[in-house]
Amino acid sequence: MPMLQIKHLTHYFGGLRAVYDFNLEMEQGDLVGLIGPNGAGKTTIFNLVTGAYRPTEGEVLLDGENLVGMRPHEITTRGIARTFQTIRLWNELSVLDNICIARASRIQYGLVDSILHGKRYWDEERQIKRRAFDLLAMFGLDKEAHEAAKNLPYGEQRKVEIARALATEPRLLLLDEPAAGMNPGEISDLMEFIQQIRRDFNLAIWIIEHQMRVIMNICERIKVVDFGETIAYGTPEEIRNNPRVIEAYLGEEAFDAA
Amino acid sequence: MGLDIFLQHFLNALQWGSFYALIALGYTMVYGVLLLINFAHGDIFMVGAYIGFFIATFLLGIGGNSFAIPSWLILTLTILGSMVLTSGVGLTIERVAYRPLRERGANRLYVVITALMIGLFLEYLNLSLLGAADRGFPELIQTDVYTVGGVSFTNVKLIVIGLSVIVMVALEVFLRRTKIGMAMRAISYDKVAVPLMGVPMNAIIAATFVIGSSLAALAGIMYGSAYHVLSFDMGILIGWKAFIAAVVGGIGEVRGAMVGGFLLGFIEIFVVALGQVPGFEWLSSTYRDLVAFTVLLVILTVKPTGLFGVARRQKV
Amino acid sequence: GGGGGAQVIKIGLDIPMTGDIAYVGTQSKRAAEMRVAEVNDAGGLDVGGKKYTIELIIEDNESKAESATAAATKLITQDGVLAIVGPQSSKQAVPTGEVCNENETPMISPWSTNPNTTLNRPWVFRACFLDPFQGPVIANFVTNEFGFTKAAVLYDVASDYPKGLAENFRDAWEKLHGPGSVVAFESFTTGDTDFSAQLTKIKGTDAEVLFTPQYYNEVPLIVKQAHELGLTQVIVGSDSWGDPKTLELCGDACEGLFFSTHYAAEGATGATKEFIDAYEAKYGETPGDVAALTWDAMGILLQAIQNTGGLTGDLAKDRAAVKDALGQIKDYDGITGKMTFTPEGDPIKCAVIVQIKNGKFNFYDQACP
Amino acid sequence: MKKYYLPLLILVLFVGIVGGSWLHVFNEYWQLVILFMGINIVLTVSLNLINGFMGEFSCGHAGFMAVGAYVSSILTVWLFADDKIFGPPVLPASWAIPLFPVILIIGAIAASLAGLLVAIPSFRTRGDYLAIITLAVNYIVKSAIENMEVIGGPRGFVGMKRVMNNMAAVFDAPWLLIWTFIGMLATIFIIRNFMSSTFGKGIEAIREDEIAAELMSVNTRRLKVIAFMLSCGLAGLAGGLFAHGPGGYINPGTFTILKSTEVMVMVYLGGMGSISGSIISAIGFTLLLELLRPLGTYKWVVIPLLLVVMMLFRPSGILGNKELTDVFPKLRAIFGAEEENYAHAAN
Amino acid sequence: MLLEVKDLRVRYGNIEALHGISFHVEEGEIVTLIGANGAGKTTTLMTISRQIPYVAELGGRVVGGSIMYQGEDLLHYKPHEVVSKFGISQVPEGRRIFGNLSVLENLMLATYSRKDKAQIQKDLRRVFEIFPRLEERKNQRGETLSGGEQQMLAVGRALMTRGRLMLLDEPSMGLAPVLVRDIFKTLAEINAQGTTILLVEQNANMALKLAHRGYVLETGNIVLEGTSEELANNPEVKKAYLGG
Ligand SMILES: Nc1ncnc2c1ncn2[C@@H]1O[C@H](COP(=O)(O)OP(=O)(O)OP(=O)(O)O)[C@@H](O)[C@H]1O
Ligand SMILES: Nc1ncnc2c1ncn2[C@@H]1O[C@H](COP(=O)(O)OP(=O)(O)OP(=O)(O)O)[C@@H](O)[C@H]1O
């Protein structure tokens, strides 16, 4: 049984059909790309999978369990985490708190412990902090741990978002345009980084991106949507040469720009 | 309940609702632009009524002494004068209390608390300067009582109802059709981008306060004409309730304020009226607030952004 | 420090200078200050052969219960007053009575008509009659005067005084005319200004009289709206109508209406007239009943202080002496009538029925217990 | 060593306040002012959980205070006082001393259950719409009490003073002050500890971005229920203490929006999300109200002006979202024992 | 010289984000500012349009320097005057479209200070020609547009202001490759029609292809300047900003 199975996912906003009959299967360790013109419904698909929106129709199965109808935090607890197209950090909170809070669903102590601060509480809190610092160190952010998230430059905020998603201990990581607002040099670093976390955390990664360099270089398979419908699915090589994709999305001189 | 009594209640509800609506429109105006719950609005309504009172007594005073001023002229002058002066009060408050906070980037709730303080200040300044005794509002509009088939109503009631509808339509058109109206709505969404459109933000905000305060003044004078008694705390309860009405209708939405205002008026009147209907005798008028607010609670629970409010779309 | 050594007697005044009924506070303050000025100008109060100046300490209770208790506590413990006059309305007087009783300090409420204010509280007195007395007075008057049998009531449910009186009236009326003779018993909440729904409901009944025990600021609203809605019932009221502001705000609309109260300003004679004239001369307004009652409460207190026959300077002892003296007051000749205290601390006194005529409060009838 | 600074400070305060009252070092008026300070601290700190940490705008705190006040008063009067409504005391007065805190807690629990009236709509409603729901609940509670004739309706409920007297008759101590002091400490302890835990910080994440919080595995509904129940419960505790204060009298008219706004003012004055700010502003505001008494009607002209000017100089309250220990790091020696533990945890 | 920035210094709280930068833009030019994250590009544009210090949310303030535009120092003007008096339009970072207004209202609001009704209609038609997607959605509320659609609207809005100088902050962010090229093509076109452009871009490859000249900004200092070819061939630029 594939880890993630999406069947006939369909979503309407009022009369607007944003996603139609979307299907996908992913295994542990896969790295899949999702591209398509602006407004094609990519972010909406992420929103449906993570429970932010409830699909009009269709199923999302994680290890055979249907996620539709679950609240977002339940889905995240089951192992799907994401980043956002426009950064949504908890701005006033410190970077460290941003990471720690994302471990909410892994906390064992209860309400009473959280007020009385017994030994069990301290043991666990220490562990949460240690892990958070480890994660931050991996991203080279440990010096910024006590800085308010909003004071970080854009690129670093993106990294905090990814670190925060990893803190939930996902098996599937959804990245929505992680390279937006990065310059080509930083994008190269990002690509390396994505591959590294896939290895280190043994994750499946699903990524939306308009930077073809990222998509074509690191994804094993790419899904292309337009007006909510899948128009192509294949390896980077196949997608690059697909005339429909070129027409709708890539344009003629696809790669000189990237 | 006979038809005449029912119609009477209906008319009462329309009038009472139109006061809520008129005041709620002022709330919504300011809220629609600054996302500021201008808790001082109820008290600006009071200020408007008092300014109207002073202008009217002054004019009536001269009229009595030497040359008579026709009553329609007194009414017009009172309304205009009160609108202008009350706008001045509103503008001053905006200038000295709200704007500095905005410019310092304070959390909007601090502005809300400041508004509460300004409201208290206005009330107690009135109390301290003018004394605790209530004032009788002069009869600017000669109240005529008409009775048609057992239903009694006054000309003032009809004027108030008509006025609130006219004001609503005018505001709606203003906000939807003019560039100033668009700019006002834009400010509520994103203050950073507004100046990039060449919009003088502070001037637009000032205009908002002028409109809001003028509406309050108008409401104040109408209130004085309909209920005849002014007191320093007359704006508190009606202000809070009008605010509630504005939110239930969908705050920031002109139609919402209107519908919310009338809805609250109708609920309040008909909870009392229903006790007359066989089978509902247990519904004593002491339950009025209880029932009215429970109904509002339910409406907001079912429709979390009020009747006309559009949720600010949280695109994920 | 107490009053003895410094030859000063401190009296606390716990009144609403702000809040819902701020004007009540204004009038009380004026009357109390006039009374004190009168005594001090005459060289002070003679107690057991010694002259004392009276010092009035005024605390605003903001028309709030908790503020009134705080104010009383301050007056008793911080300022060391000999006795407290106030609070005026029962909402504040009931809890403040407890504080004064606890702290063994005499208190006289001029205006609180709720039985609970003085109940089981030997240290607490009042200068006015009680609701259970006033209710029947009005019911009897309306029955005798007009021969009506069906009544409607409109009152503020959230306020102690109107609610209490409304219920007392209903009970008295139903005793006279049988159960169901009060055909409408309608309420509203403090601060409301629109009574059209309640009045329309009353209009639809066969009530012949509308009783509304409301304050001066609400009476004109109710009466005028009743007229605008075409109500034909006779409207009667209670002592809370007895304020000159009622006349000013209500104008012609109230002409001819009746209410029961403590005294009638128009046509008054003797000491009552002197007080009214002095007050009018000083403040340009006719004093309301709360002013007259405050004047009397101050007078009773001063009388009781004199009756102690001398102060020791020990505050606790003096307070006890004043309390005892208050309890023994007999036939005190106040401007609102003769008073004798019951063991509960309530005065036995008459009520008057006033008719509004030519924009004045005219004496119409008297009802004694 | 440092570990003992805080308990020592608390002990000194306790002995100072309670002992001082007992021995009449300061008179009953000042005891009353201290009592109000304590109650206001409980109200302000608890409301800060919702209005400061969670970023919602609750303006109906007085409603929950009323629930706590009535429930606990009815219980104490029924159990320990001779009363018109409930007849002679059910239990001997000596039981009142140990049972009083239990009753206060029952009142608090009742208030926290009433908090569900707000918590559940808060799943779908936010911001100013939720504010109206809290307002409506305030009105509903007030109006409901007014309609309950058995407990006095609008006339209010008396008899709590007798309970306190009976307690004092058994053993003479300033019982209410003692319990207020303990209640205040408990409130500060609960909110501070809860908000420093990773679990509790989810509440701040809700304030910053609720959708992101939900998507990052924070169970926002559970946290909202906890926050509202905790906050409303503590308001109920404050209500219970308040009801047994001087006069021993409560009245639905006390628990109006005006009371709620007073608490709101104290929260924002102190700073959203600052516990020490709330404490400072509760003490300062209570004191200000008393000190400005001589101004008469002008008191309420001066106070708003003072606050408006204050806001102009400190547009995010006295302490903003910081704690006193952030502003004066030296104070960590006294209050920072926990945080040190934290630092150890981090390294 | 149309715009000349001299020794501009800007602070956020105690942190100086611009340490006295100087550059200029000639009439009719396209000039690009490139630089890493946090270099101060957005700060520069926001300061020219006077958002800093007027918009409290941004929290910055100018501590020195001048911004001369047609012989006048912009630092003496209010933000809306920069638009209405001097005709400087801006596409802000993060789009910042008005979500509660319809697409059409967004575009019309941008003409707030314009009086030429006929020309406004013509410009509107042109915007719809460049971005047909916007015409399809012209009555939709702004906030429901997809990210890319919002970016189109932001550029469309700046076109409606019809300024002499257009400031663009990362106009290609989040756009599909076809659209990126479309937008750059449009920029070239409007430049040819006489609008001067100051462009901030992460996509340095494309930016340098479009621009005549460029500046490289590094942590608040201008470290390099030159024609586009010079910069594109500079090995350091290549390494740091072109991903090469
Ligand atoms: N909450 C919403 N209400 C109404 N329409 C919406 C909503 N969210 C998205 N849409 C519409 O659905 C379509 C798909 O939007 P979505 O955000 O998924 O696009 P996208 O593929 O992620 O585009 P981009 O690459 O520009 O981010 C768009 O046309 C958008 O306008
Ligand atoms: N409101 C703020 N408060 C504090 N520091 C800020 C603020 N805004 C920006 N900064 C800091 O100022 C510096 C310059 O920021 P700016 O946004 O101008 O960079 P940029 O070049 O536009 O970066 P990017 O490519 O990420 O958009 C950065 O170090 C940033 O962290």
Ligand SMILES: [Mg+2]
């Ligand atoms: Mg998207």
Ligand SMILES: [Mg+2]
């Ligand atoms: Mg930038």
